[in-house]
Amino acid sequence: MSGARYPGYDVLAKRHTPSWNEKTRRVIDQRLALPREPRFLDAAEWQTLEAVAARVVPQPPDRPPVPIAAMIDDKLKEDRRDGYRDARLPPLREAWRRGLAALDAEARQRFRVPFHSIDSAEQDALLEAAQGGRLAHPAWGGMRCGLFFAKRLLLDIVTAYYGHPTAWSEIGFGGPASPRGYVRMEFDRRDPWEAVEDKPHAG
Amino acid sequence: MMRRLPLLAIAGMVGLGAFAAARMRRPQRIARRPQPRAKRFGPVALSATVARDVDRSAALLALLALADSGLEHYRGSFHNRVMYVPLGVAATTMVACLRDAASGSRRTQRSAAVPGLAITTGIVGTGFHIYNIAKRPGGISWLNLFYAAPLGAPAALSLAGLLDGTARLLRRDRHAFAGAPLARLLAGIVAAGLVGSSAEAGLLHFRGAYHNPAMVIPVIVPPAAAFLLARAAMCRRGRHAPARWMLLSLAAIGLAGTGFHAYGVQRNMGGWRNLSQNLLNGPPLPAPPAFTALAIAGLAALRLIETGA
Numbered sequence: 326m327s328g329a330r331y332p333g334y335d336v337l338a339k340r341h342t343p344s345w346n347e348k349t350r351r352v353i354d355q356r357l358a359l360p361r362e363p364r365f366l367d368a369a370e371w372q373t374l375e376a377v378a379a380r381v382v383p384q385p386p387d388r389p390p391v392p393i394a395a396m397i398d399d400k401l402k403e404d405r406r407d408g409y410r411d412a413r414l415p416p417l418r419e420a421w422r423r424g425l426a427a428l429d430a431e432a433r434q435r436f437r438v439p440f441h442s443i444d445s446a447e448q449d450a451l452l453e454a455a456q457g458g459r460l461a462h463p464a465w466g467g468m469r470c471g472l473f474f475a476k477r478l479l480l481d482i483v484t485a486y487y488g489h490p491t492a493w494s495e496i497g498f499g500g501p502a503s504p505r506g507y508v509r510m511e512f513d514r515r516d517p518w519e520a521v522e523d524k525p526h527a528g
Numbered sequence: 529m530m531r532r533l534p535l536l537a538i539a540g541m542v543g544l545g546a547f548a549a550a551r552m553r554r555p556q557r558i559a560r561r562p563q564p565r566a567k568r569f570g571p572v573a574l575s576a577t578v579a580r581d582v583d584r585s586a587a588l589l590a591l592l593a594l595a596d597s598g599l600e601h602y603r604g605s606f607h608n609r610v611m612y613v614p615l616g617v618a619a620t621t622m623v624a625c626l627r628d629a630a631s632g633s634r635r636t637q638r639s640a641a642v643p644g645l646a647i648t649t650g651i652v653g654t655g656f657h658i659y660n661i662a663k664r665p666g667g668i669s670w671l672n673l674f675y676a677a678p679l680g681a682p683a684a685l686s687l688a689g690l691l692d693g694t695a696r697l698l699r700r701d702r703h704a705f706a707g708a709p710l711a712r713l714l715a716g717i718v719a720a721g722l723v724g725s726s727a728e729a730g731l732l733h734f735r736g737a738y739h740n741p742a743m744v745i746p747v748i749v750p751p752a753a754a755f756l757l758a759r760a761a762m763c764r765r766g767r768h769a770p771a772r773w774m775l776l777s778l779a780a781i782g783l784a785g786t787g788f789h790a791y792g793v794q795r796n797m798g799g800w801r802n803l804s805q806n807l808l809n810g811p812p813l814p815a816p817p818a819f820t821a822l823a824i825a826g827l828a829a830l831r832l833i834e835t836g837a
Contacts, residue, residue, distance in 0.1 A: 343802040504798025505805045508603060515605075518804070 331497040334520040336490050343505040344518060353490065353501070359395045365402035365418075366394075369439065370425045374398075376441035377428065380448050381479065382486045391492055396485035397421070411476050413469060421481075423466050424473045428455065430464035497522060574835060578828045579698035580629050582714065585825035586691035587625035588817065590646070593684045594618035595814035600681070603808045610656065614685055617649040621688050628695060643693035650686025657682060674735040680728035684818060687721045691825050711832035715761035718826040719754035722778075725818050726750035736811070742788055745781055750819055753778045757826050765836045772830055779823035785816020 337353075339345055345353075363371040371394060378393040406417050414420050431451055432440040440448065454460050455478075458471030465473075486492050493500045497520035499507070509516050594615060601611040624642045657677040664672045673679065694705075694714050703710050729746040738744060756771035793810035794800055807813070 343798055343804060346798075504802045506797075508805055508808045509605065514607070 329495070330523055331494065331520040332523050334494055334497060336493040336498065336500040336520075339500060339518065342518060344499070344503075345501055346503055349501040349503055356396075356489065359392060359399055361392055361395050363394075363398050365398050366421075366425070369429065370422065371398065372439065372441040373425045373429045374421075376448060377425075377452065377478065378482050378485075380445060380452055381482045388491065391486050391489040393482055393485045396488065397481050400481065400485075407480075411472060414472055414476060415468060417477075420468065420473060420477045423464070423468055424470075424478060427460070427462055427464040427466075427468075427470065428452075430462045431455075431460055434462060494520075574831070575698045575701060575703075578832055579695040581828040582691050582695040582698065582825050583625045583629035585821045585828070586688045586695060587622050587629060588821040588824070589684055589688040589691065590618045590622035590625060592814045592818050592821065593681075593688060594622060596681060596684070596812060599808065599812070599814070600678075604677075608656075614649055614653055614682065617645055618685055618688070621646045621685070621692060625688070625692050625695070628692075628699070640693065640696065643689040643696065646689025646692065647686045648689075650682045650684070650689065653682025653685065654679070673731060678728065678732070680724055683721075683724055687717065687822070690717045711829055712761045714825065714829040715757050715833065718822050718829055719758045719761075721822045722750040722754040722757075722819070722826070725822065726754075729815070740788070746785060746816065746819060749774065749778055749781055750822075753823070753826065757829065760830060760833050763833075765834065767834060768830060772827065775823045775826045775830065779820045779827075782817045782820030782823065785819065786813055789813050789816060 340350060340353075366374060374397060375394045378397075382391075382393065384390040401418050401421060404418060410416065415423065428451065429440045431454075432438065432443050432447075435451075436443045436447060440451070443451075451460075452474070455470040456474045458469060460470040487496075487498075490500065492498075499519055505518070507516050507519070515521070597611075597614040597618060601615070604611060606612060621642055657679055660677040661672045661679065662668060664676055666672055691714075694710060694717065697705055697710055705713055726747055729750075733743040733747065736743060753771070753774040756768070756774050760768035760771045789811040790813060793803070793806045793813070796802070796806040796810050798806060800806070
């Protein structure tokens with residue numbers, strides 16, 4: 326990756342080191358083997374989700390993207406809930422179904438095309454309106470769009486992205502540390518099995 | 529099976545310690561005997577055998593300092609170039625002491641440079657470690673005493689140097705240094721070393737919350753041995769069985785301690801297979817045998833005291 330902050334660092338290279346145990350390898354393999362097509366969402370919802378994720382976490386074109394939509398679809402298929410939720414929002418599956426349908430309906434109402442067909446500036450404008458709580462299409466079904474944006478959409482997209490080894494390598498994150506953790510704990514020190522930063526970056 | 533291994537290791541080390549200690553006692557037993565062997569083991573021959581044991585003790589201490597500083601300074605990524613120095617000095621001291629111990633000759637041509645270097649490095653190293661503790665946020669605090677550079681560690685190199693210096697004097701048939709009898713001087717060095725090492729073990733075992741009852745042993749036995757040795761040095765001639773037994777036990781305890789520490793490494797997540805973390809993060813393997821090294825020197829001092837040499 327050009328201009329990478331941690332050049333040459335690939336968290337997956339730790340696979341056969343003491344940093345990973347069998348359980349770690351199994352979990353990561355599962356995550357990397359997710360199918361790239363919807364298994365819970367329908368085709369329209371999937372396209373909307375892919376378009377939304379691309380606006381929230383734009384990805385560089387020179388590497389395979391983190392399959393955010395596939396990861397969220399898997400979470401929905403397994404109905405893996407967080408264990409907590411804002412009571413004003415419906416449960417996981419219902420919130421996503423309704424939210425994606427509503428964003429698509431908003432786009433169709435304004436531009437007469439589905440969400441994934443409008444250009445990125447228009448998508449941004451719609452998402453900003455959702456974040457600001459300014460969308461009121463009947464498709465929202467009483468669900469507050471601002472809440473959905475902050476507590477469902479952002480949460481799931483960002484956690485999916487940063488739950489993927491590609492993102493770990495990008496930000497120099499050590500990834501799983503079991504059984505081996507870290508020894509050199511002081512500021513500005515690193516263990517040999519940690520990512521090497523290219524050069525000090527300002528700010 | 530894995531759970532039994534450490535116990536086997538401990539048992540093996542205790543046996544080894546007892547064997548080594550039994551071997552060490554032999555010349556002393558002979559020296560106490562009257563004619564005709566006394567001719568072969570007169571005061572001169574005695575100081576040569578004692579010097580050999582003191583050299584061995586110094587060599588072991590230097591080896592431990594080499595292993596400990598190597599491991600811990602590697603952990604510190606040799607952040608400061610000076611951190612290489614104790615490795616070189618400890619290796620030099622160890623080789624010099626081993627050569628002296630092996631040569632068997634009473635006199636050494638070697639200058640005082642090596643022991644002087646070791647003593648100085650230990651003192652300067654202590655200064656560096658105090659600086660390392662003090663510069664951290666919180667300065668001199670329990671947290672930094674626990675986790676920053678260990679305060680007492682560099683002193684092991686000074687101890688090795690002091691013992692090496694004493695062995696040199698013994699080989700030259702000197703019986704006093706600066707007005708003090710060598711036997712008392714040696715006993716004093718050993719007693720001080722034991723109290724210091726014990727304090728270090730006490731601090732770090734306190735950090736470990738004494739989770740294993742055996743962790744109190746190196747806090748209790750070394751000061752007791754130091755006390756008995758110091759008392760023997762004040763009384764001079766005659767047998768000092770309690771001091772001898774305490775020092776013999778201490779020699780075994782030092783070796784057993786490494787077994788315990790090896791078990792401690794195994795108890796960490798991933799055990800020995802995760803040694804790139806656990807060897808650094810677990811209890812230090814080279815620490816406990818310092819008691820064995822000091823016990824060897826203490827027994828040598830006791831032999832000098834008992835024969836009135």
